[in-house]
Amino acid sequence: xxxxxxxxxxxxxxxxxxxxxxxxxxxxxxxxxxxxxxxxxxxxxxxxxxxxxxxxxxxxxxxxxxxxxxxxxxxxxxxxxxxxxxxxxxxxxxxxxxxxxxxxxxxxxxxxxxxxxxxxxxxxxxxxxxxxxxxxxxxxxxxxxxxxxxxxxxxxxxxxxxxxxxxxxxxxxxxxxxxxxxxxxxxxxxxxxxxxxxxxxxxxxxxxxxxxxxxxxxxxxxxxxxxxxxxxxxxxxxxxxxxxxxxxxxxxxxxxxxxxxxxxxxxxxxxxxxxxxxxxxxxxxxxxxxxxxxxxxxxxxxxxxxxxxxxxxxxxxxxxxxxxx
Ligand SMILES: NC(=O)c1ccc[n+]([C@@H]2O[C@H](COP(=O)([O-])OP(=O)(O)OC[C@H]3O[C@@H](n4cnc5c(N)ncnc54)[C@H](OP(=O)(O)O)[C@@H]3O)[C@@H](O)[C@H]2O)c1
Numbered sequence: 306x307x308x309x310x311x312x313x314x315x316x317x318x319x320x321x322x323x324x325x326x327x328x329x330x331x332x333x334x335x336x337x338x339x340x341x342x343x344x345x346x347x348x349x350x351x352x353x354x355x356x357x358x359x360x361x362x363x364x365x366x367x368x369x370x371x372x373x374x375x376x377x378x379x380x381x382x383x384x385x386x387x388x389x390x391x392x393x394x395x396x397x398x399x400x401x402x403x404x405x406x407x408x409x410x411x412x413x414x415x416x417x418x419x420x421x422x423x424x425x426x427x428x429x430x431x432x433x434x435x436x437x438x439x440x441x442x443x444x445x446x447x448x449x450x451x452x453x454x455x456x457x458x459x460x461x462x463x464x465x466x467x468x469x470x471x472x473x474x475x476x477x478x479x480x481x482x483x484x485x486x487x488x489x490x491x492x493x494x495x496x497x498x499x500x501x502x503x504x505x506x507x508x509x510x511x512x513x514x515x516x517x518x519x520x521x522x523x524x525x526x527x528x529x530x531x532x533x534x535x536x537x538x539x540x541x542x543x544x545x546x547x548x549x550x551x552x553x554x555x556x557x558x559x560x561x562x563x564x565x566x567x568x569x570x571x572x573x574x575x576x577x578x579x580x581x582x583x584x585x586x587x588x589x590x591x592x593x594x595x596x597x598x599x600x601x602x603x604x605x606x607x608x609x610x611x612x613x614x615x616x617x618x619x620x621x622x623x624x625x626x627x628x629x630x
Contacts, residue, residue: 307455312490324571325355333403334570337386337445338415340367342513343463347412352378353616354567359399362416366596386441388417396448396562407456413442414463417549418519419477421592422538425530431477438481443488447608455501455600462489463562463568464505464523466585470592471598473607474538474545476621478519493577494571504577505539509584520546544607557582565586 325332334351338344339360348360352375360466361384362368377413379404399408416525419434428453446460453460467475468482487507493503527534527542562581569575578585591599 308341331355332355332409333357333359333399333406334410334458335361335382335399335443335445335449336412336414337361337384339371339381340364342515343508343511343559343562344412344414345371346563348379348412348569348586349565350560351376351570352376354571356409357402359395359402361395384415384445385580386445387436389444391427392441392444392448395445396452399449399452403452403456405455407454408449408452408458409456410459411446411453412461412463412566412570413445416463416481416515417443417522418475418515419526419551420475420519421475421477421526421530422474422534422541424537426477427526427529430526432478434477434481435484439488442485448494450496450501453501454496457569458502459504459575460492460496461504461506461566462488462490463566464507465578466507466509466582466588468505468507470588471604472545472548472603473541473575476619489578500577501509504575504579504582505561506565506569506579507585507589508557508565509580509586509588510552510556511559511562511582512553512556513559516549516556519559520549529593541607548606 308590309534312471324330334356336344336347336351336358339348339358340362342592348358357378357380359376359380359382360368360371361382362371363383363385365383371379380398382395383399384393385391415437417434417437417556419430421430426613442462452458462485463487465478465482467479468486471479473604491504496503523542523546565579579610580589591602594602
């Protein structure tokens, strides 16, 4: 398929700079997956900065808790992003909320991490991973683009350093994040003529419940797989679990990601992508190494067919396996 180049007039991004402190304007932003982790931190941050936030959650208890903690600046919306009716209802709610002003931003944050060796991954588990991290993000974006166009809003997608580099046992997550990166890049091109900026935020390891949730789901899944999975992949699975536990304990605080998301929504000229965390920056360098060299580094830390010669670079390789990934 060929690429057609055409010079297009795009509204200058310099025309737009959201300042929630400006009197008379309370810009509204939608955040998905706001019950905990990075999503909850983003909501807290944006409310603190003066935004009104429509916060997508899946349970009424989470809605009540957010409202209790943050008050009227938060409008919780019951939103499972894989449920088309819920997406349509949320879009209707947001339309009623913002009217002609439109939306100042959409933060596609909701996400899950499915982990298993690809050889044994049930197709339904891959679909579940993609349904949340890709198809759901697309559905929410599609439903809200008209409001973003009206408000010259921005889209911020929660990618991951795992959208540039992979590790064994967490393939489903990487597949989804690589796809989300392609979704972001394509949307950025397609929406540029309306001045809608699309930003990909790519954190390294963040200390959130995702690690625990992912480990628990992986252990449940493993019970349903043939017994030889343990024999064939036991070492790699154990290494991925140890890495996940370490990241749960030592990852950066979610507020660090929220700060970057707030910046991406408000600066005059946002970057197209933001790496967050030293580990993400190092892994981004490793991602550009030749394939065989990068494989050796990653495998040396992953309990796979690990050549033990990479001791000197172990610290670097560790960051590679550090996404929930
Ligand atoms: N933690 C990290 O190290 C890290 C690093 C890089 C990127 N990220 C990305 O950052 C995002 C947030 O991750 P996190 O670490 O904050 O995870 P988390 O603590 O597990 O929170 C995930 C959020 O997504 C929601 N969610 C899950 N499935 C959903 C669905 N079908 N519809 C709507 N919401 C759904 C969860 O809601 P419930 O409470 O209802 O389950 C929760 O609010 C994800 O996209 C993740 O891939 C995380």
